[in-house]
Amino acid sequence: MWYAGKDRTCKHKYLDNNGKWSSWTDLGGELDSAPASCSRKKDNYHIFCKGTDGQAWHRSYDSSTGWGRWQAMGGSIASYPSACSWGKDHAAVYVSAPDGQCWHRRYDDVRGGWHSWESLGGYLDGPPKAVSWGEGHTSVVCKGEDGQAWHREYNDDNSAWGDWEPLGGSLDAEPAACAWDGRVDVFVKGTDGAC
Numbered sequence: 001m002w003y004a005g006k007d008r009t010c011k012h013k014y015l016d017n018n019g020k021w022s023s024w025t026d027l028g029g030e031l032d033s034a035p036a037s038c039s040r041k042k043d044n045y046h047i048f049c050k051g052t053d054g055q056a057w058h059r060s061y062d063s064s065t066g067w068g069r070w071q072a073m074g075g076s077i078a079s080y081p082s083a084c085s086w087g088k089d090h091a092a093v094y095v096s097a098p099d100g101q102c103w104h105r106r107y108d109d110v111r112g113g114w115h116s117w118e119s120l121g122g123y124l125d126g127p128p129k130a131v132s133w134g135e136g137h138t139s140v141v142c143k144g145e146d147g148q149a150w151h152r153e154y155n156d157d158n159s160a161w162g163d164w165e166p167l168g169g170s171l172d173a174e175p176a177a178c179a180w181d182g183r184v185d186v187f188v189k190g191t192d193g194a195c
Contacts, residue, residue, distance in 0.1 A: 002047060004031040010047060010059070029057060029070050033080035041088035046107070048093045050077040056093060056105070075103060075117050079127040082140075086132040094140055096124040102140060102152070104130075120152055122164050126174035133179035141186050143171045149188055 005011045010027040033050035040046070043063030051057040056073040077095045085091045089109035097103050102120040107113060120140065128142040136156025144150045149167035154160070170191045177186045187195060 002027075002035040002037055004034055004049070008032070008052060010035055010049065027059060027067065029059065031057075033077070036081045036083040036093070038083040038085040038091055040085045040091050040107075040109075046083060046085075046091050046093075048073075048081045048083050050080055050095075056081060056095060058093070073105060073114070075105070078124075082128050082130045084130040084132045084138060086137055087135045092130065092138065094120075094128045094130045096127050096142070100124055100145065102128050102142060104140075120161060120164075122150060122152065129175055129177045131177045131179040131184060133182055133184065137179075139177065139179060139184045141167070141175050141177045141184075143174050143188075147171055147191075149175050149186060151184075151186070 002012050008031050010029045012025045012027050013022045015021055030052040031049045032052045035047050035049045037045055037047050046060045048058050054076055056075045056077055058071045058073050060068045076097050078098050079096055082094045092104055092106040094104045100123040102122045102124055103117050105117050106115050123145045124142045125145045126143045128140050130140045132138050138154040140152050142150050147170055149169045150164050151167050152164045153162045169188055171188045172191045173189045175186050175188045
């Protein structure tokens with residue numbers, strides 16, 4: 001569990017195998033957003049945030065080496081990031097930029113670590129949400145400038161991103177999403193106040 005403290009540092013606590021919560025730990029950093037996290041494999045996770053300098057920042061943990069240092073990832077972020085992983089060799093961070101587009105940067109353990117930022121286009125009116133149901137799949141959903149939900153998918157079968165597709169609706173906030181077993185569910189707060 002992570003959150004951005006009033007002092008703008010990242011706070012962390014965890015539940016151990018015995019069902020006991022640890023104390024809160026200060027992981028440092030200079031956060032200007034809530035942190036996002038994902039895990040590639042057992043005993044490994046990544047934390048991402050928007051820094052007070054407006055760029056993406058990253059810190060990782062691995063049980064064999066402990067906590068790494070905060071790393072500047074560049075980019076320019078308009079709101080808090082989203083992160084997901086589809087397997088032990090992959091992690092990615094997704095952000096909405098001041099240009100209104102969705103941008104992402106991915107980590108590939110097999111192909112040399114972090115890749116450059118890539119634009120996924122679109123025109124976002126809020127942060128994106130990224131989810132994966134398994135190896136080779138990512139779905140990104142967001143609220144578009146037209147007020148409806150939008151979706152874009154990467155599928156390893158095609159080794160490419162599909163086009164943005166409108167999902168309709170009339171959103172009053174950014175969407176939430178989850179994925180499992182070949183399925184993606186999207187939840188939104190409508191302008192009528194209902195889910």
